[in-house]
Amino acid sequence: MFVLEKWIEGVTDAERAELTSIIDKPDQIKERFGTELEFGTAGMRGILRLGTAGMNAYTVKRATKGLADYLEASAKDPKVVIAYDTRRCSREFAAAAAGVLGAKGINVYLFEDVRPVPICSFAVRYIGANAGIMITASHNPKEYNGYKVYGADGAQMSPEDTAAVVSYIKQNDYFGIPCTEVPADFKEGDKYGTIEVIGSAVDEQYFRELDKILLSKDIVAERGKDIKLVYTPVHGSGYMPVTTMFTRLGIQANVVAEQIAPDPDFSTVKVPNPENKETLRMGIELGKQIGADVVLGTDPDSDRLGVALRLDNGEFVSLSGNQIGILLMDYIIMRRKELGILPANAAVVKTIVTSTLADRLAEANGVTVFNVLTGFKFIGEKIKEWEASGEYTYIFGFEESYGSLAGTYARDKDAVAAAVMFAEMMLYLESRGLSVYKRLKAIYSEYGYYVESNSSVQYSGAEAMKEMSAVMAKLRTENVAELAGIPVIAVKDYLNGTVKSAAGIGETGLPKSDVMYYELPDKQFVVFRPSGTEPKLKLYVSVFAKGEATATEKAEKVAAAAKELLK
Known part of the structure; x- marks a missing residue:
């Protein structure tokens, strides 16, 4: 009861009722205060509620104070990038984290509005920051939010660095942490001490990096206006970057209007997870109406891409994460070979639970496949290793859980790039008289x-x-x-x-x-x-x-x- 009483005393007047209502409910007290929200290599993730086991402003501030202490001890004049998705409290948590870092005199680059995971990862590298914070719970149910931390390379922190951050976190209380005030209506260009609100300039650099990984821009320019494609951001952070890239490339995609607006309740889907076929239901309905060949959907933080393809009978079939990755990998290898830009030491990285069809496809094309443990940070480690050694050239990485990365500009999954490249692949195949579905069948026919x-x-x-x-x-x-x-x-x-x-x-x-x-x-x-x-x-x-x-x-x-x- 002591911990509960301390929290009742420490929270705001508006929050206090939430805790006083559980004073005589031991099960709820244990649920909220029996443990502390775990901070691992992927950061923290939990249900939005008060208590040591919940995602709330107090657990966010405490974790950020620990990160700040770690950075002060390990880096000179540290810099931190902060981004956030469309979930409940994401913007507030981002401002709170910025405030804690700002109070320590750390340079903070806070995004003015929602941004996806890949832009946060890219921004850490582009700005030359020592760390990045992404407020997101990815594709979890609406009741959740999370706190993801990147290292200086834009990848999730190593176990060693994470352990060091945790040791600092444990030295801090949940209350009384100094915090620079960041107004709720912060906007691009604002400055609050060492906190700078950023946006379009970083976006522009990110879009330039995406442009570099594309392989058929001439075909896209010629055929993009006639594409039969549906896209849905599922109320998440993908809308701005995906549609911006489509517009720049001349791709006239049909966007599911009801799922454009940010909605922390994700009210048009059961769960905002592309692994769940129901998530693309509205996209498929629109696809049937307009005769689309492909439906694309990004999750709330736009690091995972869901895809549905139209069959000859007019019905749609949802692809697995393995199939999406195999198709993109096949396209990248095939097109690079045609253009004469497939490196002799080309390598693909995938997780050990991802389809070994990738191994067969790669072997047949002189590409080496490396298998790593589950978690995209391990794919990022391979990129870092080869950039230093030059032994292999990374051309693609993916995992069965719908995440991939086709460049080295970031170190986390990028559904924005995947969506744009999938559209490019679709137009390329159409220029050769093929559909995406027919190409998938051809891959199976060739390799089993x-x-x-x-x-x-x-x-x-x-x-x-x-x-x-x-x-x-x-x-x-x-x-x-x-x-x-x-x-x-x-x-x-x-x-x-x-x-x-x-x-x-x-x-x-x-x-x-x-x-x-x-x-x-x-x-x-x-x-x-x-x-x-x-x-x-x-x-x-x-x-x-x-x-x-x-x-x-x-x-x-x-x-x-x-x-x-x-x-």
């Missing part, structure tokens, strides 16, 4: 059908996390020789860093992570990975067959066999 399925097992109760950990421990002790009759040719335990196969025991060569990977013939796999934020065990399956129906049936059988291992 890879079908992926992602699912999860939810655990509940007070011991949920322990139960999930016990299941992972059990998997590590079992000898799994086959799954649905398919032999397991290698078992990769990323927590212990080992690879067990008929050849003996080797090393994974990747950082330690609580992941079990079962390798099957023909680059097929089954992977178990616990969620880092909730008691949910994720299962990834990728199988191969000559035909689509056979591959789909095979995926179902392998997934069922994999789930049996959890019992």
Whole structure:
């Protein structure tokens, strides 16, 4: 009760009623104050509510004070970029973070309005900042918000730097943190001490970088006005940058009018997640009305792109993150080869749970594929490594969860670039008498059908996390020789860093992570990975067959066999 009483005393009069209403509700007290909101390599994310376990102005200020202390100890005259999405309280949290940094005399570059993740990542690099803060909960439900931190390279902070920031955060209280006042109506050009409000000048540099990665601008200029494409920002931060690029390139896309305006409730969708097929429902409806071939949708912070393609019968099919990534990768390699600009040391980076169809496609075209752990920061690390060594040239990176990056101007997923490049690819293929869907089928015809399925097992109760950990421990002790009759040719335990196969025991060569990977013939796999934020065990399956129906049936059988291992 002491912590609750301290908060009741410390919050504003307007906020106090929210806490006094739970004084006699021990379950709610424990829910809000039983833990502190965890600060990891991806920052913080939680439900918007008062308390140490919630996303609120006090947890934001405390985290920012810790970041400020860390920067003062590790950098001379530090600079920080701050951006935010359309979620509830995002602008207020951004202003609060700017105020805490400003009170410490740190130079702050605060965006005047909502911006997507990729512009924040780019801005850190362009300005030469030491860190970046992005207020977003990405595609989570409307009740959530979050606080993402970038390092000087525009990528998520390393585990070592994150641990250092956390040590500083823990030294601070939630109340009494000095804060420079930033008015609610701050606008571009305003200055408040060391806080500068930025906008269009940085946007312009970002748009120039996107222009550089495009590969068929002549075709786009010729055909863009006749494109049959629908775009929806799903009430998020993608509208301005995506439509700006479309307009500059002469692409006349049809935008879902009802989903343009920022809406923290995302009231036209169940959840603003492109992985959910329902998210593109309104876009597909418009697509049917106008006879569009493609529907594109970006999530609230515009780091993930959803796509639906029109079939010959007029219906639409939603693509998986794997399929979107494969199509973009195929286009980049194919077009670079045609233009004679595919580097001899070209490399693609993907996560270990992303389709191995990418490996086959790359190998056939003389491109090297590197697999990294889940999390786009690991893709960013490869870019940084090769920029220093010159050993490989990065041309594309993607993950099955709908994120990709086609350039090195940023270090996080960029759905703005993905949307623009997808439109360019569509026009390029049309100029060759193909549709995007026909090209996807051609890829499968050439390399075989890879079908992926992602699912999860939810655990509940007070011991949920322990139960999930016990299941992972059990998997590590079992000898799994086959799954649905398919032999397991290698078992990769990323927590212990080992690879067990008929050849003996080797090393994974990747950082330690609580992941079990079962390798099957023909680059097929089954992977178990616990969620880092909730008691949910994720299962990834990728199988191969000559035909689509056979591959789909095979995926179902392998997934069922994999789930049996959890019992």
